[in-house]
Amino acid sequence: MEQRPRSFYFLAAFFCVFLLFLYGPTLTIGVLSFQGKGGGLTFPMRGVSLNWFRELFEQQAVGDIWGSFRRSLALGFMVMVSTVVVSVSAGLAFRKKFAGSTVLFYLTITSLVIPSILVSLGVGLIFNQLGFKVHWATSGFGSQLTWTLPFGLLIIFAVFNRFDKSYEEAARDQGATPWQIIRHVILPIIAPSLIGVALFGFTLSYDEFARTLLTAGSYNTLPLEIFGMTTNVTTPVIYALGTLTTLFSLAIIGVFLLVVWILGKRRARIGSDAGKAL
Amino acid sequence: MGKSRDSIAYFQAAPLMAVLLAFLVVPIGMIFVVSFWGATEFSIYPAFQLDNYAFLFSSPVTYKVFFATFKYAFITWVFTLSIGFTVAYFLAFHVRSQSMQTALFLLCTIPFLTSNIIRMISWIPFLGRNGIANQTLISWGVIDEPLEWLLYSDFSVILAFVHLYTLFMVVPIFNTMMRIDKSLVEAAYDNGASGLQTLWHVIVPLTKPGIMIGTIFVVTLVMGDFITVRFMSGSQKANVGRLISNDIALLQYPSAAATAVVLLCTVLIVIGVLLRFVNIRKEL
Numbered sequence: 001m002e003q004r005p006r007s008f009y010f011l012a013a014f015f016c017v018f019l020l021f022l023y024g025p026t027l028t029i030g031v032l033s034f035q036g037k038g039g040g041l042t043f044p045m046r047g048v049s050l051n052w053f054r055e056l057f058e059q060q061a062v063g064d065i066w067g068s069f070r071r072s073l074a075l076g077f078m079v080m081v082s083t084v085v086v087s088v089s090a091g092l093a094f095r096k097k098f099a100g101s102t103v104l105f106y107l108t109i110t111s112l113v114i115p116s117i118l119v120s121l122g123v124g125l126i127f128n129q130l131g132f133k134v135h136w137a138t139s140g141f142g143s144q145l146t147w148t149l150p151f152g153l154l155i156i157f158a159v160f161n162r163f164d165k166s167y168e169e170a171a172r173d174q175g176a177t178p179w180q181i182i183r184h185v186i187l188p189i190i191a192p193s194l195i196g197v198a199l200f201g202f203t204l205s206y207d208e209f210a211r212t213l214l215t216a217g218s219y220n221t222l223p224l225e226i227f228g229m230t231t232n233v234t235t236p237v238i239y240a241l242g243t244l245t246t247l248f249s250l251a252i253i254g255v256f257l258l259v260v261w262i263l264g265k266r267r268a269r270i271g272s273d274a275g276k277a278l
Numbered sequence: 279m280g281k282s283r284d285s286i287a288y289f290q291a292a293p294l295m296a297v298l299l300a301f302l303v304v305p306i307g308m309i310f311v312v313s314f315w316g317a318t319e320f321s322i323y324p325a326f327q328l329d330n331y332a333f334l335f336s337s338p339v340t341y342k343v344f345f346a347t348f349k350y351a352f353i354t355w356v357f358t359l360s361i362g363f364t365v366a367y368f369l370a371f372h373v374r375s376q377s378m379q380t381a382l383f384l385l386c387t388i389p390f391l392t393s394n395i396i397r398m399i400s401w402i403p404f405l406g407r408n409g410i411a412n413q414t415l416i417s418w419g420v421i422d423e424p425l426e427w428l429l430y431s432d433f434s435v436i437l438a439f440v441h442l443y444t445l446f447m448v449v450p451i452f453n454t455m456m457r458i459d460k461s462l463v464e465a466a467y468d469n470g471a472s473g474l475q476t477l478w479h480v481i482v483p484l485t486k487p488g489i490m491i492g493t494i495f496v497v498t499l500v501m502g503d504f505i506t507v508r509f510m511s512g513s514q515k516a517n518v519g520r521l522i523s524n525d526i527a528l529l530q531y532p533s534a535a536a537t538a539v540v541l542l543c544t545v546l547i548v549i550g551v552l553l554r555f556v557n558i559r560k561e562l
Contacts, residue, residue, distance in 0.1 A: 007473060011368040015382070018365050021441065022389050025400035028410070032403055042403045043410060086293040093290035104291060104298075111302050113494060113549055115502025117519055118538050122305025125312055125531060142301035149297060178286070203391040210505060214526065226395050230509065242396040249392045257384075 026246060033239035041236060052240035065225060065241065071136055072222035076206040078137070079144050083201030084194055086145070087152030092182065094153075095160055112150035116210030119143050124214035139215040144205045151204065152197045159193040192260050199256040203249060306542070313535035322531050330536035340521075340537075344544070347517040350432075350507070351500040354439040358496050359489065361440070362447025366488075367481070369448075370455035371463075383452065390445045398438050398509050405429035405437075430512030438510045443499055447492035454488030455481070490556035494549060501545050518544075 032039075036047025056065065094101060123143050127134045134140070163186075171185045187194075209223040216224055222245065229238050316325040334340050365386065373379045389397065404410050405428040412424040427433055458481065466476040504519025518541045525534035 005473065008372050011364065011372055014364055015368050018361060018444075019385060022386070025404055025441070026389070026392070026397065028403050029396075029400040042406050042408050043413070086297065089290045090294035093287040096287055098284045098287040098291070101287075101291075104295060107298050107302065108294070109549075110546075111298055113498040113502075113545065114302070114306075115498070115519060115538075115541060115545060117502065117504055117522055118309060118542060119302065119305060121522065121526060121531075121534060121538055122309045123301055125308045125535070126305050129308070142297065145297050146301050149294060153294070199391070207391075207393040207395075209395060210503075223393060223395050226393070226399075227505070227509075230395070230399060238399065242393070242399055246392050246396055250388070253388060253391055 026242075029239040030243045030246075032236055033243040035236040035239070039236060041234065041239075052235065052237045053244070055235075055237050056240050056244070064220070065222075068220045068222045068225040069245075071219060072206055075136055075141060075144070075221060076202045078141055079148055079205035080198050080201035082141075082145060083148045083152040084198050087149055087156050087197060088187075088190075088194065090149075090153055091156030091160055092186075094157065108150050108153055111146045112154075114146075116147070117213070119146050119211045120214040127215075134215050134217040136212065136216040136219055136221055140212045140217070140221065143211040143215045144208050147208060147211055148201045148204045151200050155193060155197050155200065156190075159190050163189070192263050195256055195260050195263070199253065202252065206249065206252075309535045309538050309542075312532055313539045315532040315535075317530050317532045320529065322529075330533050331540075333533070334536050334540065343516050343518055343521050346515065347501055347519075350436065350439065350503075350517060351497050353436050354443065354500045355493060355496055357436070357440045358444045358447045359492070361444050362451055362492060363485070363489070365444075365448050366452040366455055367477075369452055370458075371481075386445060386448055394442055395505070395509075397442060398506060401434065401438060401441070401510070402429070405434055430510070430514055432511070432515060435507055435510045435515060438506050439500055439503075442506065443496050446495035446499065447489075450491040450495070451485055451488040454485050458484045487556045490552055494552050497548060497552070498545055501548070502541070 032041070032043070032045070033052055034048050034050070035045055035052065036049045037051045039046035090104075094105070120143060123139050124134060127139050132138070167185050167189065168181055171181045176184070207223055208221075209227065212221055212224060220228065226238070226241060226245070229241070312322065313330055314326050314328070315322050316327055316329065317323070369379055369382055369386075373382060402409070406412070407424050407426070407429070409428065411428055412421075415421045416424065462480055462484070463476055466480045471479070501517075502519060503517065504523045507515055507517045507520055508523070518537065522534045522537050522541070525531070525537065
């Protein structure tokens with residue numbers, strides 16, 4: 001192996017500092033959430049305790065944390081499933097040019113770059129004028145999709161750009177119907193990437209704030225609840241909540257990575273199930 | 279044949295189209311309509327008046343706030359680009375094993391999938407009056423008094439932006455760099471180019487599409503933001519997003535809508551200019 005150039009060590013150091021910058025603050029509140037009973041929002045630690053976690057589970061003086069967590073969880077799964085289905089379906093459509101495909105593509109990009117508060121405001125106005133009540137499962141759900149679908153679609157584009165069409169052609173030559181091709185050739189091949197889309201769909205929804213702000217109605221999602229807490233909670237209990245929800249996000253990411261890894265192993269061992277349809 | 283294939287495509291694209299129509303096109307249309315409406319203290323009423331726009335363009339606050347928005351976007355862009363490019367360059371050209379590359383790349387991406395609000399809150403123990411930064415600087419003897427401008431200032435707002443959004447630079451730039459044919463870099467070296475010459479004349483030009491996509495992300499995220507500015511400045515600084523959210527809080531929807539229309543036009547113009555430099559679909 002050739003000698004590392006000097007620039008390598010400089011860049012490696014830079015990268016380490018960058019990681020510290022990314023993770024340092026989160027780790028700090030992780031430590032501070034174990035602050036002792038009389039401790040405040042900054043160092044020094046006044047002893048070590050689980051006091052703030054206990055408060056999170058005991059009293060509900062500050063809103064409805066567990067209710068909002070359940071809602072965020074349900075909403076996350078709804079958004080996840082819809083994102084996968086809708087963006088795969090649209091991805092299949094986009095493989096061929098159709099009248100209006102360019103417009104739809106730029107509309108999707110607009111959906112991604114538009115200031116979130118505009119979606120929130122617009123959807124809120126529509127619901128009010130139509131006399132519907134805004135609710136996290138209707139208006140909130142739709143508003144979040146305008147954020148997760150572009151990400152899903154961009155990932156699917158990247159996948160199909162690298163997709164070897166000869167598999168599909170081989171299936172067609174052997175007399176497979178279009179639906180059989182999708183079900184038994186395309187979907188198994190792109191399955192690992194779909195897990196990536198699902199992960200994005202869930203986590204982006206679970207953490208979404210701005211697009212849900214005016215569209216969630218009277219029942220808050222977790223990020224809205226946490227933001228509400230920042231204005232009236234001045235104890236480390238908010239760090240404890242932050243630590244828990246971050247750990248939850250990390251666990252979800254871990255599960256998804258594990259599934260991708262297992263799928264990869266399985267595929268390496270027994271091959272894909274392409275051909276099982278015969 | 280062509281017809282039936284088109285109809286299959288429409289069937290497959292229909293769900294996406296439906297969502298975007300219902301939750302993007304129609305709501306934006308509604309904002310446009312409401313921007314001409316009038317408002318009393320408690321309600322809004324349909325009308326066609328230009329009062330909201332007239333007020334918006336006659337108020338000096340508007341120009342100040344738009345200027346602040348561009349300032350945040352520009353400074354954040356400079357920092358996220360230089361940090362993001364350096365990180366992506368290290369990952370793409372200096373990390374040799376592919377599994378190490380994947381692992382480090384994942385490490386960079388994970389924070390993106392956790393809560394932005396929590397990531398903002400987590401700066402408080404660092405930047406506060408008695409925070410880690412001030413305590414450290416005082417104990418080193420660099421300063422005698424705690425610095426007041428670390429938290430609830432432009433500094434903390436931009437720091438949070440860079441913290442939240444550098445990832446949006448790293449990912450597209452890394453993606454483009456990974457597709458640069460390594461033999462081009464070797465050819466540059468073989469012809470006697472120095473490391474910096476290769477970087478500037480070979481790698482940077484070939485990375486431009488990635489830089490553009492990252493720029494679009496960062497600029498639009500910062501320009502459309504309201505929550506980072508509100509939280510990290512302790513409500514002491516303003517950008518256009520906050521102007522809108524303040525109007526909403528006061529139930530002045532028509533005025534919020536007019537500001538939103540102007541913000542949307544501004545963002546779309548900026549994107550339109552940036553898109554002239556890159557074909558997004560080719561770069562994925």
